[in-house]
Amino acid sequence: MVLGSGREELVTALGALAEGRDLPGVVSGVAGGAGKVGFVFTGQGAQRVGMGRQLYEAFPAFAAAFDEVCAGLDAHLEGSLAAVVRGEGDSSWPGGGRIDETVWAQPALFAVEVALFRLLTSWGVAPQVVAGHSIGELAAAHVAGVWSLEDACAVVAARGRLMQELPQGGAMVAVEAAEERVREILAGRPGVGIAAVNGPRAVVVSGVEDDVLAVAEELAQRGSRTGLLR
Known part of the structure; x- marks a missing residue:
């Protein structure tokens, strides 16, 4: 090392x-002892235009797996997932591109995560345990053999499509603060709630965008780091 x-x-x-x-x-x-290898699959928010491009060009195992998963997902999507990941047609799209739209972000992450898993296992790196957060849970379930690629693709695409249909005007913000502290600030704010508690000082708040940003600003003024989720 x-x-x-x-x-x-x-x-x-x-x-x-x-x-x-x-x-x-x-x-x-x-290395000694009886340690185990674990793979953890990320949730939405880690997506970016062009992710996996260099791996795709360098490693046939990654490229083959990525193409296979994209083909399975394309059967349930209106368009080409690979094209969205590459950023094709995004010149007039706001922000980071279509890949930040939930209907594309979740399938894209699933495809890259499965391809990464197959690349690592092609090198002989095999996990004894797998885990995941949000869409990463579905990737972990698939590579663990809980369900086939065909079934996984159907669920992943449906999940992204249903979440995309939520009304516009919402927002999520990650906060570095204890849950109790966040709940004190949320008191009397019906438009905001706690979406997730990821650790002792890692909370996500969600709700109406203006209210969420106001809560985030108040927490920032009290010394907490905050980050708007894409």
């Missing part, structure tokens, strides 16, 4: 490792 704060340090450390030289930032040894 090599450690470094930038490309130059990492390249230097890799050179030392390849030559068998000792250098700060170079660590070698053999």
